[in-house]
Amino acid sequence: MTIPAGPFPFSRSTFLLCLLGAAIGASAQQDEPAPLAHPADLAFEQGRWEDAIAGFRELLAEYPEDRMSLLRIAQAERQLGRHEAALETLEAARAALAPEAMIEVERALNLAALGRHAEALDALEIADHVGTRAREMIEQAPALEPLRGDPRFERIVQSVRARVHPCRGLPEASQFDFWLGRWEVRDIDGTLIGYDTITKRDGDCSILEQWERISGSTGTSLSFFVPSRGQWRHVWTGSGGTVVELAGGLTEAGEMRMEGTLEYVEPEQVVAFRATWTPLADGRVRQRMEQFDLVAQGWVVWFDGVFRPLDGQGRSARE
Numbered sequence: 001m002t003i004p005a006g007p008f009p010f011s012r013s014t015f016l017l018c019l020l021g022a023a024i025g026a027s028a029q030q031d032e033p034a035p036l037a038h039p040a041d042l043a044f045e046q047g048r049w050e051d052a053i054a055g056f057r058e059l060l061a062e063y064p065e066d067r068m069s070l071l072r073i074a075q076a077e078r079q080l081g082r083h084e085a086a087l088e089t090l091e092a093a094r095a096a097l098a099p100e101a102m103i104e105v106e107r108a109l110n111l112a113a114l115g116r117h118a119e120a121l122d123a124l125e126i127a128d129h130v131g132t133r134a135r136e137m138i139e140q141a142p143a144l145e146p147l148r149g150d151p152r153f154e155r156i157v158q159s160v161r162a163r164v165h166p167c168r169g170l171p172e173a174s175q176f177d178f179w180l181g182r183w184e185v186r187d188i189d190g191t192l193i194g195y196d197t198i199t200k201r202d203g204d205c206s207i208l209e210q211w212e213r214i215s216g217s218t219g220t221s222l223s224f225f226v227p228s229r230g231q232w233r234h235v236w237t238g239s240g241g242t243v244v245e246l247a248g249g250l251t252e253a254g255e256m257r258m259e260g261t262l263e264y265v266e267p268e269q270v271v272a273f274r275a276t277w278t279p280l281a282d283g284r285v286r287q288r289m290e291q292f293d294l295v296a297q298g299w300v301v302w303f304d305g306v307f308r309p310l311d312g313q314g315r316s317a318r319e
Helices: 012-031 039-045 049-062 067-079 083-095 100-113 117-129 135-140 142-147 151-164
Strands: 181-187 192-201 206-213 218-226 231-238 243-250 256-264 269-279 285-293 298-309
Touching: 039 049, 039 067, 049 067, 067 083, 067 100, 083 100, 100 117, 100 135, 100 142, 117 142, 117 151, 135 151, 231 256, 243 269
Parallel strands: none
Antiparallel strands: 181 192, 181 298, 192 206, 206 218, 218 231, 231 243, 243 256, 256 269, 269 285, 285 298
16 A cells, blocks of 8 residues: 555554554454354353254254254253143154254153143163163153152163262262261361361262361372272372372271272372271271381371261261
């Protein structure tokens, strides 16, 4: 671009600054990020069902192979109470090879709302057979309320629960449950050391420990059962930088016993380490940990404490 000669109502420098500003503005406009979601998806998330249907139909017009848009339309139609229309849309989604499990769960919801309970149960059985993981929907959807208590429905619920949370059906995954709870922890001589909260997480597949020492230090551990190895794993890290990695299992005496390593930050070293958790008859738990002393060439006590349940919460903390 050339700047014509002759008088300007503003200076050359001002003119150049304007050009620079325009260039920056154009560049910023080009670099502006694309929306995170399509308007149809936003409408669906916000419960604007009519707008969602219109938006997904626009998407289908542009991308006829978009099978998920058909499912979303059917779900929006169900929310609007258009159950017959939703069933028709679901058949179109089936023809487009949309996920069968999702189709059958949606069919069940619409059929149940129409009072066609036997057909709804048939659809749920198909969904279960093809591996649905829609546990929360099946357990909580108001449309399925008339089916609750039916033996077929309860079998489906149990099957889906076992699929979504397999650890709850694994006996070994409950072996460490005696450690669950909110605990007051005292040294073996009775001195208060701190407080420990032990909860089950991740569909009961893991046990999370959150330790708070009265001196202010903290620590966190994660324990879990590994079916392929038939053993428990325990990984701890504390505010002092220590890292503990253990593996083991339940003994015939009912103790949880593990062995592995303890790693220090300062001085930097890794030593052999072992721990035992013993459930006591009165509901308390004793935890004894030992490290191997390289100088003495023997095991020395690293921690020895007793966990007393607070507010009767021992052995019952589950999230």
